[in-house]
Amino acid sequence: MKTVIKLEELALFVLGIYLFSLLNFQWWWFLVLILAPDLSMIGYAFGNKAGAFFYNVFHHKGLAVLLYITGCYLQMQTLQLIGIILFSHSAMDRIFGYGLKYEKGFKYTHLGEIGK
Numbered sequence: 001m002k003t004v005i006k007l008e009e010l011a012l013f014v015l016g017i018y019l020f021s022l023l024n025f026q027w028w029w030f031l032v033l034i035l036a037p038d039l040s041m042i043g044y045a046f047g048n049k050a051g052a053f054f055y056n057v058f059h060h061k062g063l064a065v066l067l068y069i070t071g072c073y074l075q076m077q078t079l080q081l082i083g084i085i086l087f088s089h090s091a092m093d094r095i096f097g098y099g100l101k102y103e104k105g106f107k108y109t110h111l112g113e114i115g116k
Contacts, residue, residue: 005094005111006094006095009091009092009094009095010091010095012061012087012088012091013088013091013092013095015091016084016085016087016088016091017030017088019068019080019084019087020081020084020088023077023080023081023084024077025077025081029081030085030088033081033085034085034088034089034092035089036085036089037058037059037085037086037089037090038089039058040054040055040057040058040059041054041055041106042054043055044106048103048104048105048106049103051101051106052101052102052103052106055100055101055106056100056101058086059086059089059090059093059100060086060090060100061086061087061090061091063086064083064084064086064087064090065083065087066083067079067080067082067083067086068080068082068083068084068087069083070083071083094111097109097111097112097114098111098114099111099112
């Protein structure tokens with residue numbers, strides 16, 4: 001089952017790259033911004049509860065899709081870009097086994113314990 005989930009996430013990552021290609025941004029923007037959502041881990045400096053909250057907000061695909069669709073509706077490519085980056089980053093993380101976090105600690109995710 002793990003392989004199927006990783007393949008699904010890979011397909012979603014490729015979708016994110018395709019959607020990015022439809023925007024009028026240089027490719028280096030994707031490469032620079034793809035790791036930006038990980039800045040949300042700074043929330044862990046304020047404890048596990050705050051860390052999990054901020055991490056999960058910036059790694060939630062539903063929010064990413066909502067931002068992208070809103071950007072399409074409002075014809076704001078910057079908002080579309082934000083949605084695509086959040087979506088693509090989340091898919092990339094899940095390929096490597098990093099899921100949404102539980103308040104118990106960083107290594108406890110909805111995909112299982114990291115490093116186990």
